[in-house]
Amino acid sequence: MSQTIPPARILITGGAGFIGSNLIDRFLELGHEVVCLDDLSTGYEHNISHHYEDPKFEFIKGDIRDLETCKRAIEDCDYVCHQAALGSVPRSIADPANTNSVNIDGFLNVLIAARDRKIKRFVYACSSSTYGDSKKLPKVEEEIGRPLSPYAVTKYVNELYADVFAKSYGMQCVGLRYFNVFGKRQDPNGVYAAVIPLWVKKLINHASPVINGDGSHSRDFTYIENVVQANEKALFTPSKEISERRKEYYNTGLDKHKYLMQSEHGSDGDKAGDEIISEIFNIALGGNTTLLQLFDTLRDSLAQFDPAIAVIQPRFGPLRVGDIPHSQASILKAETILGYRPGYDAKEGLTRAAKWYHQSLSELPSQASPELEMSKNLQLK
Numbered sequence: 001m002s003q004t005i006p007p008a009r010i011l012i013t014g015g016a017g018f019i020g021s022n023l024i025d026r027f028l029e030l031g032h033e034v035v036c037l038d039d040l041s042t043g044y045e046h047n048i049s050h051h052y053e054d055p056k057f058e059f060i061k062g063d064i065r066d067l068e069t070c071k072r073a074i075e076d077c078d079y080v081c082h083q084a085a086l087g088s089v090p091r092s093i094a095d096p097a098n099t100n101s102v103n104i105d106g107f108l109n110v111l112i113a114a115r116d117r118k119i120k121r122f123v124y125a126c127s128s129s130t131y132g133d134s135k136k137l138p139k140v141e142e143e144i145g146r147p148l149s150p151y152a153v154t155k156y157v158n159e160l161y162a163d164v165f166a167k168s169y170g171m172q173c174v175g176l177r178y179f180n181v182f183g184k185r186q187d188p189n190g191v192y193a194a195v196i197p198l199w200v201k202k203l204i205n206h207a208s209p210v211i212n213g214d215g216s217h218s219r220d221f222t223y224i225e226n227v228v229q230a231n232e233k234a235l236f237t238p239s240k241e242i243s244e245r246r247k248e249y250y251n252t253g254l255d256k257h258k259y260l261m262q263s264e265h266g267s268d269g270d271k272a273g274d275e276i277i278s279e280i281f282n283i284a285l286g287g288n289t290t291l292l293q294l295f296d297t298l299r300d301s302l303a304q305f306d307p308a309i310a311v312i313q314p315r316f317g318p319l320r321v322g323d324i325p326h327s328q329a330s331i332l333k334a335e336t337i338l339g340y341r342p343g344y345d346a347k348e349g350l351t352r353a354a355k356w357y358h359q360s361l362s363e364l365p366s367q368a369s370p371e372l373e374m375s376k377n378l379q380l381k
């Protein structure tokens with residue numbers, strides 16, 4: 001698919017962060033122009049500085065909470081890939097107002113700028129946290145529960161806004177519900193570091209990671225390259241293919257008008273396509289890895305570089321309030337409609353990630369606190 005896409009100009013918000021910077025690498029590699037809008041609040045210049053000499057790359061340091069900044073960044077862009085947000089469930093519990101302001105007000109600004117620019121497609125990061133207290137497994141896009149954190153509320157509101165904008169203004173909006181993404185450039189530092197980079201850092205420093213609970217809880221850990229592929233497909237799969245495959249997935253044309261309507265707002269053909277699109281896809285591996293399996297795989301991978309790591313045992317801590325025991329996605333919708341095919345299983349991804357961390361961790365700035373791991377979590381992200 002990628003070879004047939006004419007070069008485009010893509011705005012990637014949050015491009016200095018973990019997922020966004022991997023997207024930038026890929027889209028530049030494909031020959032596209034990329035504009036990165038990021039305020040560097042949780043991202044880093046060292047994630048993108050290797051592109052500074054590339055004439056196809058532009059970095060705008062700015063805040064998505066400023067509408068004019070969003071409009072300036074989106075000028076001349078064909079597509080938007082919106083990743084900027086304040087991640088982390090514990091952060092949102094500690095400071096719900098700030099999470100709300102970035103994740104909802106900021107999101108709305110980017111969406112408004114995308115609407116005004118008549119962007120071809122608006123792809124945005126949403127989250128498995130939207131499944132909230134639903135116990136159903138695997139998670140299917142239509143069946144969500146009640147949110148368990150302010151972060152989850154913001155990510156669900158994003159979906160509602162995108163849906164309303166698609167229908168009200170004739171846009172193409174595709175939300176990708178990521179499930180616990182990991183890999184190259186995920187930040188191991190700071191009090192809100194995610195479980196995998198945190199444990200890797202502990203192991204490399206010959207310290208014992210803390211497992212909350214007995215280690216039987218599981219998540220659908222998703223390697224970054226799978227997420228990059230999903231974004232590419234979400235941006236560039238032609239709308240007619242999405243429309244046709246959607247019917248195949250739902251096996252009915254009856255609800256067509258609920259989600260996929262002919263635009264009343266007159267797309268100009270050059271910009272938004274002929275059809276409105278408002279879709280949500282789970283983006284995951286479609287598997288489950290327990291915390292104990294995660295620990296074993298990380299330890300075995302890192303022990304190849306440092307045999308002393310092989311004898312490290314985990315410590316066990318209390319379960320966290322609000323943690324659900326298991327999360328696993330159905331990825332059938334993304335497979336059927338987008339042709340998404342995760343190329344890396346959890347073990348292969350973890351092995352690659354461990355190798356990357358081992359090679360680069362010593363070069364990253366360290367800001368970790370000694371008690372960092374006690375505040376870590378296995379929250380749905």
Ligand SMILES: NC(=O)c1ccc[n+]([C@@H]2O[C@H](COP(=O)([O-])OP(=O)(O)OC[C@H]3O[C@@H](n4cnc5c(N)ncnc54)[C@H](O)[C@@H]3O)[C@@H](O)[C@H]2O)c1
Pocket residue numbers: 013014015016017018019020037038039040041042043044062063064065082083084085086087102106125126127128177178179180181182187381
């Ligand atoms: N990593 C995961 O497992 C996961 C899971 C589900 C959803 N997500 C979502 O994916 C997206 C990317 O997550 P990530 O893991 O790469 O996080 P990240 O923190 O590494 O990246 C987020 C980026 O957004 C930037 N940003 C934050 N506030 C901003 C603002 N006001 N203006 C401009 N830029 C701002 C940060 O500086 C950072 O570079 C987020 O929307 C997140 O909610 C991530």
